[in-house]
Amino acid sequence: MSASPRSTRVVSTLAQRILPQRNDYAQLGRTWRVDVTAGITVAIVALPLALAFGISSGVSAAAGLVTAVVAGIVAAIFGGSNVQVSGPTGAMAVILAPVVAVHGAESVPLLALMAGVLLVVMGLSGLGRAVSLIPWTVVEGFTLGIAAIIFLQQVPMALGTTASVGMNPGLAAIAAFGTADWGTALVTLAIVAGVWGLILLLPKVHPAIPASLVAVILATVATFVFTLPVPTIGTLPTALPAPALPSFDLARLGELAMPAFGIAVLAAIESLLSARVASRMADTGPYSPDRELSGQGLASIASGLFGGMPATGAIARTAVNVKSGARTRLSAIVHGVLLLVVIYLGSTLVAHIPLAALAGVLMATATRMVSPETVRSIFKASRADVLIFFLTAAITLAFDLIVAIQIGLVLAAIVALKHVADQAxxxxxxxxxxxxxxxxxxxxxxxxxxxxxxxxxxxxxxxxxxxxxxxxxxxxxxxxxxxxxxxxxxxxxxxxxxxxxxxxxxxxxxxxxxxxxxxxxxxxxxxxxxxxxxxxxxxxxxxxxxxxxxxxxxxx
Structure with a gap:
């Protein structure tokens, strides 16, 4: 019995929302050289960030690297953007840290699976375009809050100490000054300052210099040559773990349901914003919001099976990809393959990277997440926009991202309704x-x-x-x-x-x-x-x- 035309159309629509398409690589014959070059460039930028975000989330540097490899390749193949680069991000590290404090690092792969399934369902349900309704001031507000959290999270590492698990980042930063060994802290602060300074100065020498990677390499060499007594990353895996389904039961699924939902919402917002920004930066073809959600969902599922973290589209790495000339998905795939090579051939060298160097990378990243031009534009807007922006940022810092987004959306909705009512x-x-x-x-x-x-x-x-x-x-x-x-x-x-x-x-x-x-x-x-x-x-x-x-x- 043959399928009805309606069921055929439904299957075809669902396939478009989740499966790779032939035109994904339509330009590959003309652009493969520049795509490979862009992929190499992005891998160089992504390596220190993947390690840093893995540590910052409370899981491990290895988990960050595995996520960048597995999720980066899967999202490149199944995602809705031709130039999106996916992996661990600062926002995801921020939302994972308190969950890890409560449920342990072993819960993260299961969270990645659960959030990934939710994202696939969202993509198949056609919810991709709904995320675009989130007001710009809310997005920029929680971006500012994320930046502040990322910066504060690095303060203990910059002082050569560690923060208490689950402590508010602001309180942990203050406590770190009281518990630091200042003999070590002065050395780690010097490393942070050196890395941060190089990240600011090297692009002015030449824009093509991978400032973060160069800074981390120089800090690692200096630590080794002068035998500086500072904490380092430590042992990393020398091979990709075998895929395995994390252990779980119904009680465990119930405990992680709300965190998984929050992670899925964050991943959807961050990935779609990143894809939208990339589509405006260069003519890289249209992006599919629904396919982007399902692709990011499959990437998180794959990451969880390999013991990694939930992944999202990364705005900074995607921007580097586009600016490097990428036009097809090959560049993001090359980025993932090169990071895989690092796991198999370079993990021994990576283990000697000082944690303070990664703190410097993340502090520099945090200060560039919200541009001064954006803040000035908001101040030139209405008082309501200014209130939404700073209140969303403050709530993000004091509570968490999902609460901040919810309250920001409510405030934005009230302002929008007032504006509509005033027109009547x-x-x-x-x-x-x-x-x-x-x-x-x-x-x-x-x-x-x-x-x-x-x-x-x-x-x-x-x-x-x-x-x-x-x-x-x-x-x-x-x-x-x-x-x-x-x-x-x-x-x-x-x-x-x-x-x-x-x-x-x-x-x-x-x-x-x-x-x-x-x-x-x-x-x-x-x-x-x-x-x-x-x-x-x-x-x-x-x-x-x-x-x-x-x-x-x-x-x-």
Whole structure:
């Protein structure tokens, strides 16, 4: 029995949201050389970041490296962007750290699997475009909060000590000054300052210099040559772990459900923002939001099976990829393969990298996450935008990312609703054509904007100001929205006028508003259901006929 056309279309749509497409590599014949070069460049930038974010999350440098390899390759193949580079990120490290403090590092691979499944479901459900509705000020606010957390998380490592597991980053940074061995701390601070300084200065010498990698290499060489007594990364795996399903039970799944949901939401937001930014930086072809979600989900699932962390699209590494000339997915695949080579051939050397050098890399990264131009732009905007920006950042720092996003969205929604409500209004207009005796007893009233719960009460008060009339024509052709509260308010307005002996005529009720108007009895509230007109001329003529017949008195 053959499949129906509808089921075939559904399968085809789902396949487009999750499976690689032939046109993913349409330009490969022309661009493979520059794609390989870009992949090498991104791998050089990604190596110190992958190690640093693995440590910062509370898991391990090895987990960060495994994630960059496995998730980087899988997301490159299945994701929705031709140039997205995925792996461990600062935002993911921030949200993982408190989870690791409560549930242990062994829970992270299972979290990656759970969050990955949620992302695949989101992609298959077509929720990719919903993330674009998050206001820019909210996104920039929690980006500022993430930057502050990443910076503060490095303070203990910069002082040669470690923070208490699960402690607020701000409190941990303060505590680190009291527990530091200043003989060691002065050395680690010098390493941090040297790395940070090189990251700032080397790009000015030549933009192509991989500043982070060069700085980390020089810090490692100096530590080895002068036998500096500072903490280092330590032992790393010399091979990729064999894939295995993490152990779990129903109780464990229940405990990790909310953290997994938060991680999935964060991964969706960060990945789609990164893909959108990349699509605007260069002509690298369109990106598919739904496929990006499912691709990132598969990447996190694969990462979890290899003992890695949840992954997201990385804005900084993706930007480097685009600026290096990448045009197809080959560059991100090359990036992952090169990092795999590091695991097999270079793990012994990587183990000697001082933790303070990674702290310097992350501190420099944090200070560049929100540009001064962005902050200046927000200050030039409305006071509400400034409030949303800084409040979202403060809540991110004090609580966590998901709470910050939720509160930021609520504030942004309130501001947006107020703006929409402010656009709504009642305006009296002159009757068209030559003025006739009795026209002064007819009010032609136009409702502008949306008549919804945010504006309904004010519109009712404005209608109450119309007195000394016998007929009111309410023009609805300019009404942009009508919800249940607005329809109920319109019924109350009609009842109020009719009770005062004023005949109500409606003009221009739009087809898209007919259903809610019918549900709340807008037509039934009129004295005569024929008092609904499509033409203004017909409505005015009918109103004048009422004036000629004399005023109507409501029943006592």
């Amino acid at each position: 209004g009642v305006r009296r207009e002159s009757l068209p054509g030559e003025r006739l005796p009795g026209d002064e007893r007819i009010a032609l009233v136009r409702i502008d904007g949306a008549m919804f719960f945010g504006a309904a009460d004010r519109l009712q008060r404005e209608f109450n100001e119309f007195t000394g009339i016998e007929v009111v024509i309410i023009r609805l052709s300019h009404l942009s929205g009508l919800d249940a509260t607005g329809a109920n308010a319109l019924v109350d307005i009609i009842h109020t006028f009719e009770h005062r002996g004023v005949t109500v005529l409606l003009k221009g009720l739009k087809p898209e508003h007919q259903r809610v108007a019918r549900a709340f009895g807008v037509r039934a509230a009129l004295r005569d259901e024929a008092h609904v007109f499509d033409s203004l001329e017909d409505a005015v003529a009918h109103a004048r006929s009422h004036i000629e017949r004399g005023p109507w008195q409501p029943a006592s």
